[in-house]
Amino acid sequence: MDTTLLMQIFILINAVVLGAVVTLAIQYARAHRANKPAPQVAPPVESVVFDPAVKRQILQEAETNFRRVVSSSVTSLENDLINTTAKLRTQLEKFGHDAENEEAARYHKTIEELHNEAKTILGAAQTAITGHQTDLTAKLTERQEALEEQLIEKITGLEQELVKRQAELQAELNERQAELEARLAKHHAELRTNFVERQAKVEAELHRHQTELEAALKEREVSLAKIQSSLDSDLTKRRAELEDQLTAEIAAKQAFLAKQLDTKLSDAVTSFLLEALQHNVDLGAQAPYLTALLDEHKAELLSKVEGTP
Amino acid sequence: MTTLALPDNICSPQDLTALILEIREYARWYDHETIKRRSGTVTTTTSPVLSVTTANYLRSFTKDGSTLGPNQLDELLHELETYKKTAPTITLTLAAPAPESIKKTLTNWCRRELSPNILVAFDFNRTLLGGMVVRYGSHVHDWSLRRNLMNTKQSFTEVLTHV
Numbered sequence: 411m412d413t414t415l416l417m418q419i420f421i422l423i424n425a426v427v428l429g430a431v432v433t434l435a436i437q438y439a440r441a442h443r444a445n446k447p448a449p450q451v452a453p454p455v456e457s458v459v460f461d462p463a464v465k466r467q468i469l470q471e472a473e474t475n476f477r478r479v480v481s482s483s484v485t486s487l488e489n490d491l492i493n494t495t496a497k498l499r500t501q502l503e504k505f506g507h508d509a510e511n512e513e514a515a516r517y518h519k520t521i522e523e524l525h526n527e528a529k530t531i532l533g534a535a536q537t538a539i540t541g542h543q544t545d546l547t548a549k550l551t552e553r554q555e556a557l558e559e560q561l562i563e564k565i566t567g568l569e570q571e572l573v574k575r576q577a578e579l580q581a582e583l584n585e586r587q588a589e590l591e592a593r594l595a596k597h598h599a600e601l602r603t604n605f606v607e608r609q610a611k612v613e614a615e616l617h618r619h620q621t622e623l624e625a626a627l628k629e630r631e632v633s634l635a636k637i638q639s640s641l642d643s644d645l646t647k648r649r650a651e652l653e654d655q656l657t658a659e660i661a662a663k664q665a666f667l668a669k670q671l672d673t674k675l676s677d678a679v680t681s682f683l684l685e686a687l688q689h690n691v692d693l694g695a696q697a698p699y700l701t702a703l704l705d706e707h708k709a710e711l712l713s714k715v716e717g718t719p
Numbered sequence: 720m721t722t723l724a725l726p727d728n729i730c731s732p733q734d735l736t737a738l739i740l741e742i743r744e745y746a747r748w749y750d751h752e753t754i755k756r757r758s759g760t761v762t763t764t765t766s767p768v769l770s771v772t773t774a775n776y777l778r779s780f781t782k783d784g785s786t787l788g789p790n791q792l793d794e795l796l797h798e799l800e801t802y803k804k805t806a807p808t809i810t811l812t813l814a815a816p817a818p819e820s821i822k823k824t825l826t827n828w829c830r831r832e833l834s835p836n837i838l839v840a841f842d843f844n845r846t847l848l849g850g851m852v853v854r855y856g857s858h859v860h861d862w863s864l865r866r867n868l869m870n871t872k873q874s875f876t877e878v879l880t881h882v
Binding site for chain 2: 683696697699700701703704705707708710711712714715
């Protein structure tokens, strides 16, 4: 990293110097190319007087020579600059490649170191875990054995206590059973005695009830015979009444039908008379009758007429 | 209430209406003729033909056979209109169209016994057989032979049974 930085600084310094040189060269070139009046040189106290034409020729040759020198200098400087630039580029590329290769190698190296270190750490951790597992297994085995021993002891104690308790319970059970059997025998005897007495009482009561029921049954038979005879007489009476009522209804129905027959017959006769007589009406003959009719109902008509405002 | 007395042959409201129309037409003609006479117009028109009943009725107002004047005719028309509006009307339905004699007899009886200014309308219904149906306002009295037969049909059948 430090080498790269130094290289960059060096390249920058070179570029600055090269720029300054180029700038100076350009300034000189421009100064020579400008049509500046030639510096007035104090006329020498010559002793030799040149012809003006010769003088002019000399001056032109001097100017041409100066221009040629400056041009060659500029060309040389430009060539130098191009060469320097190419060299600098080559050098930079070389430096770049070197730096890149160096960085890559260093990176690979670092990764490899880290990998190895990780491997070492993992191996140590594996070893530690294995040792810890071994310790834990040993401790667990020891603990399990201790617990098994304690459990066996407890089971043994419980079994002994259970046997003892079973013996006690069996003794108590036998005692209770004997006691219950004695009480049961006693109750059985008492029940047998009571049952005989109760059976005698129930039989006596049953006999008494049977006698009473027979008496009630005979009485009920007598009562039923009376009711039967009463019902027979009522039925006969009711039948006679119904027969009388039916006879009366039939007679009424007959009278109604006869009345209806009369009505229909009278309607027919009336209709016949109406049909037969309505074409032969003589009002002239009815004049006295009509007057008499009005006379008959005079009071009724008069009340209606006078009652009208 | 008017004091007019109509003859017995003008009995119904229709008769009275016909009388009023004829008198009105006559009064109009008479009025026109009077105006023409006053104005000296020579042309005259024939008088409208009046029925015997109307002529006799108008004649009954004058003793010497002269005619009534226009004002008297107008008064008469006014009184007849009033009579028509105020007179009670009774309707008699008979078994046949009533002849004039029956109409007169019955109208005379009604005006004598019931009311002197009553109008009697006549109608007929052949199914009545005889007698009459009298309607006055909303009251209807059926004194027809048909109604008598319908009311006494039970005894009629009994009579037939004994024949």
